[in-house]
Amino acid sequence: YCLSIGLCVLSEKTQNLAIIGDYSYLFAMLAFLVLPFLAIWIFRKNEDEDHVLSLEWNAKEALQGLLIACALFLPVLLGVYIWRTGIGSESFHFSLSNYQRLDQALWFSLLVQLFLVALPEEFFYRGYLQTSILKLAKNRFNDRKSKVLAITVTSLLFALGHVFVSGAIIRLNTFFPSLLFGYLRIKNKTLTACIVLHALSNIMMEVISVHFFP
Numbered sequence: 001y002c003l004s005i006g007l008c009v010l011s012e013k014t015q016n017l018a019i020i021g022d023y024s025y026l027f028a029m030l031a032f033l034v035l036p037f038l039a040i041w042i043f044r045k046n047e048d049e050d051h052v053l054s055l056e057w058n059a060k061e062a063l064q065g066l067l068i069a070c071a072l073f074l075p076v077l078l079g080v081y082i083w084r085t086g087i088g089s090e091s092f093h094f095s096l097s098n099y100q101r102l103d104q105a106l107w108f109s110l111l112v113q114l115f116l117v118a119l120p121e122e123f124f125y126r127g128y129l130q131t132s133i134l135k136l137a138k139n140r141f142n143d144r145k146s147k148v149l150a151i152t153v154t155s156l157l158f159a160l161g162h163v164f165v166s167g168a169i170i171r172l173n174t175f176f177p178s179l180l181f182g183y184l185r186i187k188n189k190t191l192t193a194c195i196v197l198h199a200l201s202n203i204m205m206e207v208i209s210v211h212f213f214p
Contacts, residue, residue: 001129001157001161003031003035004031004032004035004124004161005031005161005164005165006031007027007028007030007031007035008027008028008031008032008161008164008165009164009165010027011026011027011028011031012165012166014027028116028120029116029120031120031124032120032121032123032124033120033123033124035124036123036124036127036128039128055119055123055191056189056190056192057190057192058188058189058190058192058193059192061184061188061189061190061192061193061196062192062193062196064184064188064193064196065184065192065193065194065195065196065197065200066196066197066200068180068184068193068197069196069197069200069201069204072201072204073204076204076205076208077208080205080208080209106203106206106207109203109206110199110200110203113198113199113200113202113203114195114196114199117198117199117202118194118195118196118198118199118202119195119199121158121198122181122185122191122194122195122198123191125154125157125158125178125181126154126181126182126185126191126194127185127191129154129157130150130151130154130182130185131150131185133149133150133153133154134146134147134149134150134186137149137150147186150182150186151179151182151183151185151186152179152182154178154182155175155176155178155179155181155182156175158174158175158178159171159172159173159174159175159178160172162174177198177201180197181194181197181198184197
């Protein structure tokens with residue numbers, strides 16, 4: 001975990017460097033996709049079925065992630081609106097022209113979020129870390145407590161990882177969606193729903209945020 005976060009911080013710090021900056025995201029990809037396999041190979045050579053990492057895709061779970069994201073959009077929009085206009089000092093300005101301020105087209109942002117952000121992060125946190133914690137917890141607790149502990153600890157590490165990489169304490173708020181990602185991982189056979197919901201959640205926040213800055 002520490003090595004993975006360290007590589008992500010390195011990725012963040014080298015974004016503005018010539019040549020290296022163009023490929024800095026590879027550090028994060030390396031951290032989240034390669035290190036779990038190395039850990040299994042080094043520490044768990046006789047890995048059982050529960051720990052075999054897989055990127056298998058499931059259409060039904062993809063639809064599940066999409067539907068949950070759609071259901072969450074309006075509540076999240078309302079929550080952000082109250083937070084930014086009621087508690088904060090920003091005003092809400094809805095206009096389609098606001099989307100021109102996005103760094104990338106929405107379709108391209110979706111591809112980036114899906115394959116370069118959500119997939120590596122979910123593979124590491126839910127696919128490897130949560131599964132590992134769950135297996136350890138089952139040695140001491142019953143099934144229900146083990147699942148709650150695995151989801152909670154993984155979500156805490158997920159949130160702390162975002163804080164370490166971004167340097168912003170507000171990123172602790174990623175703890176809450178992480179609980180939902182963890183629950184979906186427990187209920188489903190693959191990481192598909194987690195990946196889709198994670199990517200769409202990030203896009204959702206991009207879409208919402210542009211309307212609060214004139």
